[in-house]
Amino acid sequence: MFSALGRFVVGHRWLVIISWLIAGAAVIATAPALTTTSDQAEFLPKQYESIQAQKIQQEAFPKGFSPSAIVVFTRKDGEPLQKADSARVAKIGESLKAEKYDKVEEVITAPPSPHKKVQTVLVSMADVKAGDKSRQHTVEDMRDDLKSLVKDSGLKTGVTGDAATQLDAEEAAKRADSLIFLGTIVLIIVLLTIIFRSPTITILTIVGITLVSQVANGLIAISAKAFHLKADSSVSSLLIVVLFGVGTDYILFLMFRYRERLRCGEDPKTAMATAVGRVGEAIASAAGAVIVCFLALLLSSLSFLTSMGPALAIAIAVTLLACLTLIPALVSLMGTKVFWPSKAWRHEPRAARFGAIGRGVARRPGLFVVGSGLLMVALAVGALGYQPVFAPEEKMDASNESSVATHDMREDLPAGSTNPSTVLMRSTNGEKLGQRELKTYIGDLKKVEGVGSVTRSQLSKDGRTAEFSVVLTADPAGNKAMDIVRGPLRTTAHEAAPPGTETKVGGVTSVFVDIGKAVNRDFSVVFPTAAALIMLILAFLLRSLIAPVYLMVSVALGFGATLGATVLLFQNIRGEAGLTFFLPVIMYLFVVAIGTDYNILMVARLREEAKEGLGPREATAKSIQHAGPTIAAAGVILAGTFASMTLANDVTLAQTGFAVAFGIVIASFVMAMFFTPALTTLFGRAAWWPRRIGPRVPPQGGPYQEERQPVPADGHGGYAPHRSGDRRD
Structure with a gap:
């Protein structure tokens, strides 16, 4: 099927490119804006107590007073408020009430705090629909007016509360997205240029994925509107790293095989068609594993996860389609000029390091299974100390007005007074x-x-x-x-x-308690469902019942090691209260799904070498030598793109970025490079059971020399001996 797809794309490359441009323009032009929400209560189903309390409150007190914004007043010199100061605060409160701000229903001036360090003005606002920014705009207007109202008064003021916090969070998210996008692009440019020594491939990758990202975002927005999905504000950052990180990985898989076929003497068109045929199944299976993992989130009881799942699945599906159609069409059109100005693609590197690794694993598979397995188990022990938190630990950020105002409030009011x-x-x-x-x-x-x-x-x-x-x-x-x-x-x-x-x-605390219950329920449903679906994909790809089992054991160890390492860093070393409550779900999906990508690429190569007649040890040595550079390069790029999330001044993004990046490093450099091929070597041909893959019998009927080094020569799966010293990568 993929061979036919490769021939069609290469043979009709202009049709493919024009179709993508037309479809992309149509989606981008017609897509609505993607609205997000940060109201945690909107994520819970109705059976939870906090939501039932909210419903009673809305029915009994439809116009009840609930502050959406809190204006906090303190003295600049830190001294207690005097009577004149309180009178000034009351006057300011009356001025705010007289302004008739949009959505403001009531303004109440509260009495000073017990030690007269703080006084507040409580502002109640009308409820708005998701995506309505009017309350945030009101906070902006109020902050501007307060500057003149407290001028020369000796008072310091700041606005906090839900509306102000949401405004500041959205502005911080925009800054974070910009940093993450910039960091991701710079990393991809640097690494792709080093790997291929060609700015042409780098530009092609970035332009192609940028187009894909716009199409994916448009389809996500259309789906969200059609199916009334709610998206958490963190999904935008995840989309950046998923699209650029995973997309670059898939392009790497394709380009490494394309370059390999060129070195075997095929013309550019034939080389690309063959590359799609050879690596297309592995890419599609890898993407399928990621997609089913994300779609497993539809079983979650939290609406932001049920919305995140389809959004990320759409992004991966569009990326997969582009990497099997648009990118091959563009590359076949450019031919070998895609590697300009480098000419290194013409020559076979010796790949000495990966060759040595492959021979080492093939000689002592048991040692590598035990060594890599113990490393992952040792790290996984740290997961026993995992503590979930439902809001990042609040640290005063001078650039965040709501954070400063909240800190000032807590100087003389109970911590819970904010909510x-x-x-x-x-x-x-x-x-x-x-x-x-x-x-x-x-x-x-x-x-x-x-x-x-x-x-x-x-x-x-x-x-x-x-x-x-x-x-x-x-x-x-x-x-x-x-x-x-x-x-x-x-x-x-x-x-x-x-x-x-x-x-x-x-209240907010009750909502967090119920979210905790929902997450625990999701752990018991989403995790096993995703694992079962991935095993089915692996069984279909490998036509085996044995390999999928130990591959999932490998991925489970990788997940445990990743969670343990994240706990050790953030809780034990940095002293944070815990990890973001949904982090294990995100880790599971990314580490399991994307970690399976690298296992799939390695095992698919192991099976390919075994089908060509190599014995288990020889197949392992060859697979690591040839697939190792691809997996290493892809792992570095994808881990780096997720690590860029740590650039944002946000605890949740930092934890997510580190955890997924570390999990990808474990998946690419421990699981796929050592643990999985070593286990496959130990299982031998039994790994492919019930399918029988035996040594190839030469036509002469003589014994097959497993140490001979095959190299693809005819573009149709045939292999021929080559000169000593030649290598593929």
Whole structure:
């Protein structure tokens, strides 16, 4: 099939190129803007308590006061606020109220903090649909006006709260995307130029993937709108590294084989058609493994993962299609000029290092299995200390106004004051809630360890629903606050409720608690499903029932080693509270799926050499010598593109970038280079069971000399001996 595809693409290259340009222009022109959301509550299904509390709140208090922005006032000299300062704050609050900002419903000036270090103005805004930026624009206008309102007053001000935090997060994400994009492009330019010594291939790769990325983003936006998918703001950064990293890898797979066929004497058109036929199945299988892994996220209970999965799957599918059609068409059109100005493509390098590695693994496969296996097991031990966090540890960033304002608030207010938990009590017998019972209930909530204060913030008009604001002493996004909500707060809120009522605990901390439950559920569903689908792809590619099993064992060890190394770096060495809660899912998908790519490339080459008649040890030596440079180059480029995510001043992106980059290094330089070929050598021909692959019998009927060095000569799979010293890479 892939041989036929290669011949068609090369024979109709202008048709392929023009079709891509027309289809790409149509998609880009008609695609809507991709909207994102950072509201964690939107990611949970309705059966969780935090979402049920939110629903009760919306029904009972449709116009209830909930601050979307908090204006924080402190003195510049750090001294307590004086009466004149508080009067000035109240006046500023009235000025903000009089401005009639878009979406602002109410402005309330709160009293000074207990030690008069801080005073706040609370701003309530109307709810908006996903993608509506009006609340962020209001925060921008408010910040501009506050500069003149506090001028020469001795006061320092800053705006925080959900709307301000989202505005600052989006601006930080834009800066991060720019840094990641720049870092990725620079890395690809440098590495491709070193590998091929040709700026032409580098430009072709970047231009081709840029077109692919625009088409992929357009298709993702169209799909998101058609199927009402919600995308987390982090998906844009992932798309950059996935498209450029994986796309470059696939182009490398193709170009290495194309160069190999040219060195065998084939003309450029025949060489490209043969290259697609030879490596197309491996690329398609590798992409298929990644795609099914991402689509397994559709089984997740978190909507941002169910949206991320199809988005990344679309990106990989478009990249695969381009690498098997558009890139071959362009390269066959350019011929050997694609390597300009280098002429190194004409000569066979000795590949001495990879040849030595291949011979070493072939001679002592057991030693390499044990050595590489123990390395991965030792690193995996670190995974036992894994701690999830549901919001990055907040560190004051002078360039982030909401971060500075939040830090100032916590100087004299409980940590939970930025995002209080809410307890909703609703009558279930139709009776109104009694004042005495409500007062007693507040007293019970105050007794919970970790609760700083409790107030009844609202009572519905019909008297049947009450809302209580619970300020925790711990950071509302931290593990300590989650333990309080998960344990004593929810237990007390439910058990202390008067007869004939029901209670639900809501708020940001409660949302994080429920996200934790959802993630644990997803671990038990998504992981095994993705593994089973990958095994099916491997079984289909290799026509074997044995090889897929130990390949998945290899990938599982790689995953454990990656998680362990990430825990050791970020939790033990850098002292962070934990890893982003969804990081194991992302790691599993990328390390398992992309790690399988390199295993597929190596095992496909092992099978190819075995089919040509080489014994297990000789096939291993040849496969590492020939496929090793490709895997090493691809691993360095892909790991480097993910490592570029650490350039962003964002803990989540840094953890994700390091984890996936490290996992790719393990996959390419430990699993695919040593563990997998060594295991295949030990299994011998049994690795391909139930398919029988035996040594080739020469036509003369004489014994086959396994040490002879075959080289492709006719472009149709035939091999012929070559002169001593010649090598393929």
